[in-house]
Amino acid sequence: MANPVKPNKSAKAISEKPKAILPSGRKDASFFEQVYDVVRLVPRGRVTSYGAIAAYLGTKMSARMVGWAMNGAHHVSPKVPAHRVVNRNGMLSGKAHFATPSLMEELLAKEKVFVKDNMIQDFKTKYWDPSVELSLD
């Protein structure tokens, strides 16, 4: 009873083929590229979740990988607004991984996105879903 059903509703057409800039200098990872690209597409004052990005890539189960990608996003060019990426609950789960624990809140504050108790205010309102905003049609 691990997977009684596996709905393959993917049909995603990611024609994006950006350069491969990996934290380790590798150029084989495509998942990371997509993650970086999507996060960079996040408009100012908006926030998204790991699962949303993962789902946009086609596999919402790889939400963990999205977080890993962010880990190297700090030294990637152009800089990836990782501060705009939070978990499903709207909590700044990765704020501790930034240069400074308060850096994430600072950046979000500049985006007019206020945070309270490690949680984004009106998260659902600031929420930015790539699959929806980008409109897959």
Place this chain on the structure above:
DNA sequence: TTGTTGACCTCTT
């Protein structure tokens, strides 16, 4: 080389 961990999410009991 294999095994474990990891900025998560979803399903099952």
Place this chain on the structure above:
DNA sequence: CAAGAGGCCAACA
């Protein structure tokens, strides 16, 4: 309703 386990891909030991 709450808690536990499973699962994805990649990096580190």
